[in-house]
Amino acid sequence: MPADSRLRRLAQAALTVALLGLVACVDNPNSVFHSRTDFNRDVTWLFKIILWLGTIVFVFTEALLIYAIWKFRAKPGAPRPEQVHGNTKLEILWTVIPALVLAAIAVPTVTTIFKTQGRANPDAIQVEVIGHQWWWEFRYPQYGITTANEVYMPLGKTIDFKLMTVDVIHSFWIPGLAGKRDAVYNPTSGWLKHRQTNIWFTADSTTEDVFNGFCAEYCGTSHANMRFRAMVVSQESFDSWVAHQQKPAVFPAAAVAPAPTGRRAAAAPVPTPAPQGFIAWNRPMPAYTIPRTPIPAAIAYDTTLVGDAARGATTIASSSCIACHTVKGNPALAFGKVGPDLTHVGSRLTIGGGLFPNDTKHLGSWIKNSTAMKPGSFMPTQGKGQYDPKTKTTLTLGLTDQQIADIVAYLQALK
Amino acid sequence: MATAAGHPPTSTGLDNRKIAIWAFIGSECMLFTSLISTYLVYKGRSVTGPFPHEVCNPPQCATTLQPILDIPVTSVSTFVLLMSSLAMVMGLAAVQNKDKPGWAGTGAWAKIQESSKIWIMATAILGATFLGFQAYEFTSFVHEGLTIKTNLFGSSFFTLTGFHGAHVTVGVLWLLTLYAIDVRRGLGPKDALIVDIAALYWHFVDVVWIVIFTLVYLIK
Amino acid sequence: MADQQTHGGHGAHEHAHPTWSTYWKVATILTLITVVEVWIYYIPAFVATKLFVPSLLIMSAVKFVIVVMFYMHLKYDHKLFRVLFTGPLIIAGATMIVLLFLFGQLFF
C-alpha cells in the first residue's frame, strides 16, 4: 500500500535523524552524555533509562494516534459511528501502565538522588566557586589559592565545589562533567553566612582534557558571557600547578629590552625565565575550548606596538586598575577585591569570563575597552578616546595604546 | 442588582453574590498564607534587632532592646475584634428579623437587639478601635526602633499586619456604607443578603487575626 | 435546596438559624480561649514544655473553626460553601507546611 510505505519511509527518516542527533550528542564536546565523571555516569545511566522509556511511550502513543486518524478517516456516506461512551477496563489499563512506567523511572531517580547528593568523600579537594557578575572566582582553601575563570582538577580525585555568589544567583555548569548547581547565597550575610550549595564529582577517566563551563542561571546583561574552562590534569601536573599558584607573582627586576615593532605571534611570551614544570595547560587547547568572540571594530587596538613590562608595572601602579585587582607580591596591587585576582594572569588561557583567548591582541583590546568587548562589564573603559557604552561617554583621558601595550606586557609576564 | 421577573432561577437557588464572596474568601486564604508563611520563614532570622520575643543585646543592637511585641495590648485588641464579630452577627440577625418587630422580646435590651443600626455601627466602631490599637502598636514600634526597613522581622511583620489592617479598613468602610443605607432607607430582610456578605468578609478578617495572634504574637 | 423563584435569592436561605444565644455563647467561648492562650503565655514553666506550641495551635484552630461554623454560619449553610472554603484552606495549609519544611522552620 502506498500510504503504508510512505509512512514507513517517514519513520525511517525520523529514526535516522534521531540517531544522528544522538551520535552528535555523544561526540559533541559539551554533550551532557559524556561519562567521564562518576556523577555523569550515574546521570547518563538514569537519563538513558528515561530516554528509552520516553521513546517507547512516544512511539507507541504517536503510532496509536496516527493509526487511529488514518484508519478512521471519514468515508463518504458512512453511517453514524457507534456511540461508545467509554470503557472502564481500557481506562484502568492506561492508568496502570503509565503508572508502572513512571515507577520504573521513579525508582532509579530516587536512588540516584541519594547517591549523587550524599556527602562528598572526606578527603575531597575543596573548591569554593564564587559567582560574580559576570565571571567566576575559584578558591582552593586547602591550598590558599585564588584564581579566575579556570578551574584545575586532578584526575581521579573527588572535588567538592561549594557555590557562593557576591551578587545575584549564578549557576555553575560543566556539561561534560556534571550537572548544574546554583550559587545562591552570599557568604557575607546574615544567618546564611554558612549556607552554601554544593556539588561534587570525580573526574576519574584516564585522559587529560579541557572542558567548557557556563553560567546557567540568568544573571543579567552578560549572562551569556559568563563562561569558564575546566582543566582535568594528572595528579603531578595538578600538584605542580598548585605549587606555582601558591607563589606570589615574581616579576623580573630587570627591565626587558624593547622589542622591535612589527607583527608578533599571538601570546608571544615576554622573554622572562619560564617557570619550571607544569604551571598551566601546556598543550594547544582543544579547538572547541578556544573562544571565538569577535572584537568590536571600534576598539582598534594597535597590535603592532611592543610593550615594555617594566614600564607596564609602573603604569599599572598609577592606574585605576589597582582599585579592583590584586597581584600578590606587588605592593601597589594589594587591595583590589572586585575584579579577578591577577597574580598569575599570564598563565591563564582565557580572559574576560572565558570570552577571549589570553593573547596580546585580546588582552590589549580588553583593557582598552572592556565594556565594548563585553556588554555590561564592570571594568571601566580605559582607552583614550574610547566610547564607553555603559556610561555613554567618550574618554578624553585614559591610557594610550602604548601604555596599554606596556601593561599587557607586564600582565603577560605574570606567569 | 435588581430582581427581574424575566430571570431564570439560579441553579442552586443561592444568590450569585454569596457564591462569589465565598470564592473570594477561598482566594484570600492563599493571600494570607503567603504572608504568614513568609513571616514564619523569616522568624528568628533577622540579623539585627529589635526582635519579637527575644532581648536584643549589643553588638546586634546598639543598645539592649526589650522584646517588642506587646502581648497585653494586643490581647485587648484581639478581644475587641472578636467582639466586633459578635456585634456583626447581632446586626445581621436584626436585619433578618426586621419584619417581625418584637422578635427579641420586650424591654430595652430587646429594643437594642432589634436595632440593626446600633449593631452595624458597633461593629464598625469596634473595627476602628482595632485599627486604633494597630496604629498605636505601629507607632510605638517605630519609637522603639522597629520600622518596616529595620530587619526581616520588621518587613514581614508590618507587611502582614498591615495587609490585615487594610482588610479591616475596607471592612469598616463597607460597614459604614451599610450604615448609611440603613439610615437612609432602612435595611430589611430583603437586604439580609448584602449584610450577610459583608458579615462573611468581616468574620473572615477576624478569623485571619485569630491565626495571626497565635502564630505571630504568642508562639515564641 | 428548593428552587427559588428569585434570581437574587433575597434573604439568605438557611436551614436553621443559630439563635442569638448561640452567638453569645460562642463569643464567651472565644473570649475564654483567648484568655487561656494569653494566660499560658505567661507561665514560663509551661512555655518551656513541648506542649506550649501544640496547645496554642489547637486553641487557635478551635477558635477558627467555631467562628467559621457559627458566625459565618457554615454549619447551617449550603454545603457548597463548605467545599468552596475547605478546598482552598487545605491547599493553603499544605502549602504553608511544605514551605516551612523547606526553609527548615518546621520545628517549634
Place this chain on the structure above:
Amino acid sequence: MATAATAPAHSHSGYSEPTGIWSWLTTVDHKRIGALYLYTALTWFAIGGLEAVMIRIQLMGPNGRFVTADTYNQLFTMHGTTMVFLVIMPLSAAFFNLLIPLQIGARDVAFPRLNAFSYWVYLFGSIFMNASWLVGAAPDGGWFGYTPLTTYQYGPGLNIDFWLLGLQILGVSSLAAGFNFITTIINMRAPGMTFMRMPIFTWMSFVVQFLLVLAFPVITIALVFLQFDRFFGTQFYEAAAGADPLLWQHLFWIFGHPEVYILILPAFGLVSEVLPTFSRKPLFGYPVMVYSGILIAFLGFGVWAHHMFAVGMGPIADTLFALTTMLIGIPTGVKIFNWIFTMWGGDIRFTTAMKFAIALVGLFTIGGISGVMHASPPADLQQTDTYFIVAHFHYVLFGGSMMGIWAGVYYYYPKLTGKLMSEKLGSWHFWLSFIGMNLTFMPMHWAGLLGMPRRTWVYDAGQGLEIWNLMSTYGAFFQVLAGLVGFWNLWRSRKGPDAGPNPWGAPTLEWSIPSPPPDYNFAVIPTVTARYPMWDGGQKAHEGPIKTAKELGIPMPNPTIKPLFVALWMTLMFASMLLIHKGMTGLAIAGVITFATLMTLQLYSWLLTPLEDEH
C-alpha cells in the same frame, strides 16, 4: 462582529446588533467581551511572536550582533511575559467569555459589568506593560524575575517596575474573572444542566478558575514584597539582611506551576469539544476526563519546586517533588488516550479545527514526555536552564495551548461571527504552523543536550550548536508565514459564507442558537436532558427570524462605561508609582491618592447603579 447587522440571514428579522465604538466601550455582553479579548490577545500574539523572531534572528548564527545583549534580555523577558500573560491567558479568557454562558444555557455571566471590568483591566495592563518599550526600559529580569537580580540594587531601572506593576494589574483582571466564572458555572446553569452533563470545555474552565483564584494571590504577595523592597526599602529579598533569595523562587513557582495548567487546561477543554464533533462520537470516558482535570489541578499545587532542582534543596525535598511531578503524568496520559479513543472507531473529518486538535494530542505528548524527563532531579541537573527546557515548554505551550486555541478559533469563529473561515487557507495555516513549530522547537532538544544554556544572547562558534540554531530560526520564519496566513484568514473570513447555527453538526448547546447569537443568547432557556443535547437530547437548532430581547420580554443589562473607568483609574494608580524611581515621590503619592479616590468614587457609582432598568 459589526457585520452581523448586515448579514442576509438576519436582515429580515427585527434583530440587530448595536454598532459603533461606544457600543464596544460600554458593552457588558459576554460575547462581545470575548471578541475583545480575542482580538486584543491576537494582537499581542503578533507582537510576542515578533519578539520571538528577533530572538531567533539574533541566534541564527554564533556570536550574533543583531541586537545588543540588553535588548536581547528585554526581548526574551517580554516574549515570555507577553505570551503567557497577554496571549494564552486572555485567549483562554476569550473562550471562557464566549462559551461558558452559551454552553450552560445562560443569558450572560453572573456579573456582566465585572466581566467588562476584567477585560478593560487586561487591556490597560497590557498596554502599560508594553509602554515600557516606548521609554526604552522594557522588563529584563526574565519571565520569572528571580531575585536578587530584580531587586533595586541589581536592577535600578524602571524595567522591573513596569514588570511588577504590570503583573499586579493583570492579576486583578484574572482574579475578577475567576470569581465571576466560578459563580457563573455554579449558579447559572440551565435546568437539567447537571455538573456531569456540563461540556468538558466548561468543566476545564471551571477548574482553571480555581487555579486562578488560588494561584494569583501568591504571586501578588511575592510582587508586593518586591515592590516594597524596591520602593520602600523593606528587606524581603535583601541577602545582606539575612533574607533567603529562594523565598521569591518558592512563591513564584507556587503560582507558576498552577499557572502552566491555567495555560493548558482551556486548550484541553477546546479539543475535547472539537474531537467528538469531527469524529461524530461522544467523548470517550467523560467522567474520567472530568476527574483527571480536577486531579491535575490539585496535584499542580504540590509540584512547584521541580523548577528548583538546581538550587540544592536536599535529597528529601528533591524526592518529594520528583514523585508528585511524575504523578501528574498519569491523569494527563489518561486524557491523551481518551482523546485517541474518542477518534477510534469514529468518522473523522479533517477540518482545520480538527487538524489543530489532533496536533495538540500529538505534540503535547512530546512536551509532556520531556516534562517527565525534567521531573527526575539528577537528570534535570543536566537539563535545567538549557534549551532542552525551552523545547519542553514550547511543545506544551505552542504544541499544546496554542494548537488547542487555534482549534478553538477555527471551530468557534462561525459561532462568534456567523461566518465560516476558509478551510483552504486554514489548511495552509495548519501545515505551516505544524512544520514550523517542529522545525523550531525540535532542534532545541539537541541544542540543550549539547550544552546550550537558555537566555543567552550569544553562543560561541565551533561547539556544535550552529546547525540546531539555524534550523530553529528557519522554523521561526515558517511560523511567521503561518501567522500571516492565519491572520489573513481571520480578516478575510469576516465576509465568508454564512455558517448557520450549527455548521459542524456539533452536539452542545451553543450550537442550538443562531450564529452569531443574539444578545440574550437563548430565547427560551433550554431544559437539558443529555450530555450532548443536539445529538441525543432532542435539542433543535434555532430556525426562523430572530426576535429582539424586548419582543421576547427578556431583561437585558444596560451598557455602561463605568467598569472601563474604574479599570483606567486603577491602572493609572499603579502607573503613578513609577514616578518614585524618577525622583518624583511627591508626585507619585499625589497620583496614587488622586487615582485611588477617582477609582473608589467610580466604583461606588457603579455599585449603586442597578444592572438593569427596573421592570
